[in-house]
Amino acid sequence: MLAKAAGLRFSNDPFWHIAHFDEQATIVDDLLAGRRSIDEVVRRYPAYFSAQIIKDPNFSFIYPELEHRFPDSPRLFIVRDPRQNxxxxxxxxxxxxxxxxxxxxxxxxLDHARGWQAILAGDGLGISHGSHIARLAQRWNLAIERYWERRSSIRLVRYEDFLADKSGCIADLAEDLGLQVVRDIHDEQDRQFQPRGNRSVTPEQFFGRHNLALIESICAEGMARFGYEPSLAHA
Known part of the structure; x- marks a missing residue:
């Protein structure tokens, strides 16, 4: 949306596209584990990294490599309530x-969705214990820790604030990044990129008390940092 509002080219999920259209295998776990470098991937597939705006959720885990490879590029981190994530x-x-x-x-x-299989398993991130719910919660923790370590040089957006005022959030981002809004995107701002879940279902109804308590316990410190209130009382 930011790219469209500013009239810029964008590259969406380059690692996914490389895995599906070039290598026919996920490359993210190799990047996270240090078996491949971002420099190598960019050199081999430059087209995916030539746009003015590049978005990939896995960038959260390779900030040091990104800073080294693109030292002059501004960085943006979007955080979302771990329960909703x-x-x-x-x-x-x-x-x-x-x-x-x-x-x-x-x-x-999951055998037919290896990229997601790797995410649920925590491949490349040193997450190997606990249930799939626990590993996803630990993954959220690692992502926000990477941001927190470098928060002085990264622009933060809470996903919930974006939902509350999409146009205003995009306009503020453009101004912060020195970009000019050249296009009205009101007609596109509510487009669904993924199937929408039933929003009337509460977190406790969706996860059950055990899994919800697990998420809120693992993510408690990070949730407090970003203003996400727990829904269960924890001992």
Missing amino acids: IRSILNRLRIDGRLEALGPQQERA
Whole structure:
């Protein structure tokens, strides 16, 4: 949306596109584990990194490499309530949020979605313990820690603030980044890029008390930093 408002070219999820259209295998776990470098990937697939605005959720975990490769590029971090972040992932994968462990049916489905399989397993991030819910919560923690370490040089946007005022948020971002808004995007700002879940379902109804308590316990410190209130009382 920012790119469209400013009339700029954008590259959306380059790692996903490289995996699906060039290498036919995920490259993210190799990048996260240090078996491949961002320099190597950019040199091999420069077209994906030639746009003025590049977005990939996995950038959160390789900030030092990105800073080295693109030292003059401004950086933007979008944070979302971990409960809604994890809920969105499970909705996309059609996994019941109340499951405390993945069964054979879910494992077979993930065999055909290796990129998501790697995310749920925590590949490349040193996350190997706990349920899939616990690993997703730890993944959220790692992402915000990467931001927190370099927060003085990264522009922060809370996803919830964006939802409250999409046009205003985009205009503020453009101004902060020295960009000029040249196009009205009101007609596009409510476009759904993923299937929308049932918003009337509460987090406790979606996750069940056990999984919700697990997320809120693991993410408690980070949630407090960004103003996300717990919905359960924790001992």
